[in-house]
Amino acid sequence: MTYPALTDRHRAFFIEHGWLVVEDAIPQADLDVLEAHCDILVDKKEKLAFDWAWDAKEDKENRSFRIVQSSPSIVWKEIAEQPYRQWLTAFASGLMNLKLEFWYDQFLGKPPSRSTPTYWHQDEGYWGRNLDDKGITCWIPLQDVDATNGCMHFIDGGHRAGVLTHRRVEGMASDILTCDVDEARAVVCPIRRGSVTFHHSKTPHMTTANTSNRWRKAVTNHLQAVGAGGEGGHYPWKVYVNQRTGEVTVPERG
Numbered sequence: 557m558t559y560p561a562l563t564d565r566h567r568a569f570f571i572e573h574g575w576l577v578v579e580d581a582i583p584q585a586d587l588d589v590l591e592a593h594c595d596i597l598v599d600k601k602e603k604l605a606f607d608w609a610w611d612a613k614e615d616k617e618n619r620s621f622r623i624v625q626s627s628p629s630i631v632w633k634e635i636a637e638q639p640y641r642q643w644l645t646a647f648a649s650g651l652m653n654l655k656l657e658f659w660y661d662q663f664l665g666k667p668p669s670r671s672t673p674t675y676w677h678q679d680e681g682y683w684g685r686n687l688d689d690k691g692i693t694c695w696i697p698l699q700d701v702d703a704t705n706g707c708m709h710f711i712d713g714g715h716r717a718g719v720l721t722h723r724r725v726e727g728m729a730s731d732i733l734t735c736d737v738d739e740a741r742a743v744v745c746p747i748r749r750g751s752v753t754f755h756h757s758k759t760p761h762m763t764t765a766n767t768s769n770r771w772r773k774a775v776t777n778h779l780q781a782v783g784a785g786g787e788g789g790h791y792p793w794k795v796y797v798n799q800r801t802g803e804v805t806v807p808e809r810g
Contacts, residue, residue, distance in 0.1 A: 559643040562650040570651045574715030574759035575708075575743070578647070579751045582640045582696065587749060590628060590640070591698045594663045594773055597626040601665075604630060606799040608664070609672040610730040616802055622672045623732075624665035628775060635661075641777070644694045644752070648779050651754055652692050656779040659691075659786065665773045666706050666766035673765050674706075675734035678714075679757040679778070681722040682733060685789030685810045690781040691757030698773040702746035705768040708753050708761060712741045715758040722793045731797040731804075735760065 560581050570576045597604050605626035607619040614620060629635050641658060649656040664674070680687055701707035720735040737760045745753055755761055766772040780786065789810025796805040 559639065560647070562647050567651055567653075570754065570756070573710075573712050575710040575712075575745075575753060575755040575761070576651065577745055577747055577751060577753050579747070581643075581752045582750055584750060586638065586640050587696075587698060590638075590696070590775060591773065593628045593632040593635075594665070594698065594775065596631045597628065597663050598624060598665055598771065598773075601626070605663075606730070608674075608730050608732055610728060610797075610799065612727050612729040614729070616799065620670065621667065622670060623674065624663070624667070626663045627661050628663050629661055640696075644777055645779060648692045648694060648754060652756075652781075654690065654781045656692065657782045659778045659780045661778065662776045663773070664776060665771055667771060668766060668769045671706070671766040671772070674763045675725055675732065676711075676737045676760050676762045677722060677733050677735055678719060678760050680719050681735060681791065682794065683757065683787050684791060684794065686785055686787060687757055687780060689758065690784045692779050693755050693757065694777040694779070695753045695755070696775045696777065697747065697749060698775070699770070700746075700748050701772065701774075703744055703764050705766045705770070706763040706772040706774070707747065708745045708755075708763055710743050710745065710755060711737050711760040712743050714741065714760040715756040717758075719758060719791065720760065722791065724793070724795070729797065729802065730799070731795050733793060
């Protein structure tokens with residue numbers, strides 16, 4: 557299988573809407589290998605992962621891991637050499653018309669029947685002003701996804717409205733954020749295993765809770781403009797929560 561080539565139609569759609577679905581992008585065999593490494597993170601979540609939806613009523617020793625947050629890079633040293641990683645970096649660079657470099661990845665696993673939504677947010681709301689129009693995310697589900705098990709939802713054209721005011725999610729001990737959006741413009745993106753989504757770092761997005769009887773597993777891949785320097789210039793709502801100690805840290809504001 558050949559990875560999809562970027563077309564003018566892809567780029568025009570992304571510029572207009574702030575998101576894009578690329579169907580049948582990654583071979584099933586490549587996903588099988590990626591998923592096998594992610595399963596290690598699930599099996600050893602108490603050691604290798606955080607609970608991104610850490611319930612404030614639960615102490616850190618008894619977290620229910622409603623969203624398992626980790627990185628396949630922890631358990632797969634050759635991941636940077638994988639064809640899917642090389643493809644998504646080149647494809648994303650074309651979408652943004654910027655020379656991009658891979659920044660970091662995350663595994664986000666939602667257990668069957670007891671997860672939470674990943675609430676509406678913008679990636680730049682987490683990253684700060686340093687990544688102003690300099691970031692993009694590729695989201696890779698490891699199974700078919702729809703609204704019943706946590707597919708992507710986007711606010712169509714929302715990348716044109718600037719960074720919205722974010723806040724911490726009520727009842728969460730983690731540092732997960734959310735913002736208010738015009739849900740009348742929401743687009744639901746059910747996709748098959750092998751397809752992926754891309755979204756601009758200003759595009760508001762969310763995924764629903766997993767109400768199915770199987771794990772919803774996905775890997776997010778975050779890219780930034782070469783030399784951008786990562787997070788910085790943070791907004792007033794940004795905090796870090798150390799999930800080993802529960803300590804809350806406020807970063808330097810922009």
